[in-house]
Amino acid sequence: MDDKEYNAMLERAMSKLPPMALRHERFEIPKIYSFIEGSRTIIKNLSDIAGILHRPQDEIFTYLLKELASRGDVEKGRAIIERPMRDEMINDKIKKYTNEFVLCRECGKPDTKIDVIEGHRALKCMACGAWRFVKKI
Numbered sequence: 001m002d003d004k005e006y007n008a009m010l011e012r013a014m015s016k017l018p019p020m021a022l023r024h025e026r027f028e029i030p031k032i033y034s035f036i037e038g039s040r041t042i043i044k045n046l047s048d049i050a051g052i053l054h055r056p057q058d059e060i061f062t063y064l065l066k067e068l069a070s071r072g073d074v075e076k077g078r079a080i081i082e083r084p085m086r087d088e089m090i091n092d093k094i095k096k097y098t099n100e101f102v103l104c105r106e107c108g109k110p111d112t113k114i115d116v117i118e119g120h121r122a123l124k125c126m127a128c129g130a131w132r133f134v135k136k137i
């Protein structure tokens with residue numbers, strides 16, 4: 001079989017695959033929307049992010065404040081950081097949080113939950129069954 005024949009065969013084989021098999025679905029890490037009001041940063045969509053990540057808003061916010069070495073509070077549903085801060089800085093931390101506490105390292109899926117295994121916090125993947133210990137926030 002020459003190259004041309006081989007390529008034609010390969011193409012025929014590929015065309016028989018369902019389109020889904022070729023597509024690699026990736027979870028998109030949600031982004032925060034914030035604005036600066038005086039010397040504070042208001043995050044508008046923290047509850048949406050908590051919903052997408054299936055994690056408590058309080059936990060995400062506690063993590064953000066710790067990582068950003070800032071103080072803050074939730075007032076009337078708006079998460080407020082007591083410091084002016086750019087979106088990118090906060091989004092970096094959301095990304096870090098997602099990688100650490102949401103995504104499965106085996107299959108990359110976000111269908112996970114935090115459980116307690118042998119007295120430690122662990123991330124369990126509902127998609128592939130893998131689990132690993134995670135740090136305390």
Ligand SMILES: [Zn+2]
Pocket residue numbers: 104105106107108109125126127128129130
């Ligand atoms: Zn998994």
